[in-house]
Amino acid sequence: MLIRSYSSLSNFYKVTRKQSVRLSKGFSVTVSALEKILRTFIAGSGKQLVFEKPLESNPHFNDPAGLYLHIPLCHNYCSFCPYLKERYTDGLGLLLFEAIKREIHIFSEKCSLTNITSLYVGGGSPLVLGLMLSELVDLFRSKLHFDGDVAIEVHPNDITGKGVEVIQRCNASMISLGVQSFDDRVLKSIGRQYGATVAKSALSVLYKTGFDSLNVDLLFAIDGQDWESVKTDLQNARDLGATQITCYPLFTFPYTEIGRYLNLKKVKLPPFSVRKNIYYKIHEWCLRNGYVRTSVWSFTLSGNKPFSSVTRERFAGFGPSAGSYNGRQFYFNTFDITAYAEKSDQGYLPVALTMDVPVELQRLFWVYWRFYETSIDTDTYRHKFGGDFFKDFKIQLIILTWLKWIEKESGSHLRLTARGSHWLHLLQNFVALNYTSKLWEQMKQCAWPSRIDL
Numbered sequence: 001m002l003i004r005s006y007s008s009l010s011n012f013y014k015v016t017r018k019q020s021v022r023l024s025k026g027f028s029v030t031v032s033a034l035e036k037i038l039r040t041f042i043a044g045s046g047k048q049l050v051f052e053k054p055l056e057s058n059p060h061f062n063d064p065a066g067l068y069l070h071i072p073l074c075h076n077y078c079s080f081c082p083y084l085k086e087r088y089t090d091g092l093g094l095l096l097f098e099a100i101k102r103e104i105h106i107f108s109e110k111c112s113l114t115n116i117t118s119l120y121v122g123g124g125s126p127l128v129l130g131l132m133l134s135e136l137v138d139l140f141r142s143k144l145h146f147d148g149d150v151a152i153e154v155h156p157n158d159i160t161g162k163g164v165e166v167i168q169r170c171n172a173s174m175i176s177l178g179v180q181s182f183d184d185r186v187l188k189s190i191g192r193q194y195g196a197t198v199a200k201s202a203l204s205v206l207y208k209t210g211f212d213s214l215n216v217d218l219l220f221a222i223d224g225q226d227w228e229s230v231k232t233d234l235q236n237a238r239d240l241g242a243t244q245i246t247c248y249p250l251f252t253f254p255y256t257e258i259g260r261y262l263n264l265k266k267v268k269l270p271p272f273s274v275r276k277n278i279y280y281k282i283h284e285w286c287l288r289n290g291y292v293r294t295s296v297w298s299f300t301l302s303g304n305k306p307f308s309s310v311t312r313e314r315f316a317g318f319g320p321s322a323g324s325y326n327g328r329q330f331y332f333n334t335f336d337i338t339a340y341a342e343k344s345d346q347g348y349l350p351v352a353l354t355m356d357v358p359v360e361l362q363r364l365f366w367v368y369w370r371f372y373e374t375s376i377d378t379d380t381y382r383h384k385f386g387g388d389f390f391k392d393f394k395i396q397l398i399i400l401t402w403l404k405w406i407e408k409e410s411g412s413h414l415r416l417t418a419r420g421s422h423w424l425h426l427l428q429n430f431v432a433l434n435y436t437s438k439l440w441e442q443m444k445q446c447a448w449p450s451r452i453d454l
């Protein structure tokens with residue numbers, strides 16, 4: 001299992017958190033100061049987010065929710081990757097398959113969730129399970145009476161005849177292909193075990209198979225990568241049929257082995273100004289080519305369904321390390337695959353930690369994720385929380401409007417500007433993902449921690 005030391009994280013952070021960034025003309029702050037302000041904003045002055053061992057670990061959902069299934073197995077092992085995963089073996093695949101089946105059964109008996117909107121399967125590389133994956137999807141349908149969209153993350157190496165058969169048996173309508181780049185040199189530098197030919201062929205095959213949504217993940221801001229190289233990747237994605245393009249900077253993942261990876265590979269991240277410049281150029285290119293921004297990372301071809309893993313308001317997670325949120329509590333399953341299997345074998349849900357979410361935080365999460373989707377409907381806010389958005393966030397709105405991060409859209413909508421999107425994607429790295437980083441770090445080291453303070 002991947003365990004990264006704190007020193008590699010802090011070494012990585014020292015480089016980036018000290019950087020001074022210009023928020024507006026004549027107004028600069030260090031990233032670290034910005035992070036402090038946002039932490040205070042999120043958790044409340046001096047408060048910490050506290051996850052504890054659950055007293056009662058059977059989540060109940062009163063509102064519609066999406067299902068999330070995490071398959072933490074890969075044939076590959078990419079150093080930049082933050083997600084929980086282990087190398088696939090037939091034994092581990094079977095152990096996981098049986099344990100997930102038990103978790104679905106236990107959930108269906110002990111929890112309530114009546115209105116399921118979708119199923120998102122992420123990883124890892126979910127297709128490594130082969131036809132066992134479609135059996136799991138069938139089990140969600142029969143035990144939880146789920147009948148919505150199925151979205152699956154796939155790896156280019158898995159798009160073989162058998163892989164496509166599994167996708168079709170799952171009746172998936174939305175696919176995300178983790179291409180990362182169509183450039184052999186870039187793929188080699190980040191340790192991907194396929195070349196541009198395989199990546200292009202996988203996208204063509206998926207396009208011909210036909211899906212409501214076909215997302216392509218691309219990395220940008222890798223050392224040596226310039227705008228021309230990023231543009232060629234975007235063109236390839238568009239020409240081969242992507243209905244959505246999602247662009248991530250490499251520095252998104254502070255909690256990976258990235259410090260060690262960067263040292264080992266002698267990879268240097270491009271300066272902040274270069275990353276920023278490329279981010280804006282991606283934005284312009286996508287708008288010129290018929291894509292509209294649907295999140296701070298993603299651009300969806302006009303008229304197509306957006307593909308997203310993270311913006312469901314409520315979600316019930318299955319599999320090791322999966323998280324759940326029912327609107328009042330967060331739950332996290334244990335990260336340890338063996339402990340996960342043992343717990344479900346004893347007839348219990350494998351929930352390791354929970355956190356009660358106070359109403360103020362519920363509102364903030366909702367607002368954060370709507371801005372992440374780049375648009376917020378203030379009428380929906382009133383309907384959900386019974387408050388006036390403009391009064392509840394008066395000061396924040398004054399600041400964000402002054403910074404030109406948000407603007408009024410039609411009707412009751414506010415929209416994140418290109419500048420706001422850039423800053424939100426950056427702050428996501430330093431705040432939201434920093435919280436995740438600390439949580440994951442400790443969860444990877446202990447299967448059943450008694451408490452984690454963030």
Ligand code: SF4
Nearest residue numbers: 074077078081123124
């Ligand atoms: S990037 Fe994908 S294939 Fe690589 S280790 Fe992570 S989940 Fe596995």
